[in-house]
Amino acid sequence: MPIETHPLQTTFRPGDPSLLRNKQGRCRKCDKAQTPGEKFRFCKGCNVAIYCSEECQRAHWEHHKPLCQYQQENTAFFQSHPEVIAPTEPGMPNILEMQLYLRDFTEAHRPSFQGLLHAKMLSMGGTKKVLTKENPQVCLIPLKYRPPGPDGVNPALTFSYSNCVMLPRARVLADAAEHRPRFLEAWEKSAESRAHVAATFGNDLDFVDILPVLFAPHHGPAQFGYFPQYSGFEGDGLERPPSREVIAAQLDTYAMFIELGIVLRQPSATAAPIPGYMQKIGDGKKWEWRAMWTNWYSDPEWTRAKTSKDRVRLFKRKLAEAQRREAS
């Protein structure tokens, strides 16, 4: 199947800078991608924002400062209140550990979440219909913590995903104000960085809005993420809108990637993402991305796999094959 007509391809825009903001991803300021062997730096304050250089980090500081300071206060508060960060159930990691797991998990699966959200928009009638100024939305993604396997903490497998729900933003924030007071503060402090992200897409005619996404594990901390949403591929102009079946297949496929720990990455800035997995390096805590199926969208095996069951089976096999190659 040529790349343009693959159902998943409709949710990816080549070069979309939002796709790869992750450990091996792109600088928050200049959007430069990290190339193999290159080491980007995390902001030492919050340990979340990532930059290609000291120069970019300095230039981004005015946008990043309020959120960074809030995150630092938060961490300091947790560190001085061990009773607050204690695991809510025996065998669970503490809140600070959970925060890091959540950061790495959501960054690893960012392309899959981006695709998932776009498919969700399509299922609701299109981005322009869903994201209006009058009725701002938040997407709630409940997650369930998954204990580590024999290899240790694989950043792509620390949570399992089941569904996502669009909710009125006012309701989500009111709820947060009641149950997680500091959470509302995090929302306010992120205003500057949200505006900066939106401004980055200002010249793109297809850009509609930033969709805030609340990743909410059953236990422990929650986390906001901001995903740019585009119109297009929705029946305007020459494109035909995808059918219900195609949209359902997209939602299923991204859920499968997240569930199996399959991580999508773009091999280059203009190429479509390809599936891979996280591989543990040495005996430490470092994990690196490995491609597992380079030409998947043109592979007849994928085209033949019509049902969700077939696709899951196929991806499990491809993953096992790639891991066997790695081991030998």
Ligand SMILES: [Zn+2]
């Ligand atoms: Zn940079």
Ligand SMILES: [Zn+2]
């Ligand atoms: Zn920071």
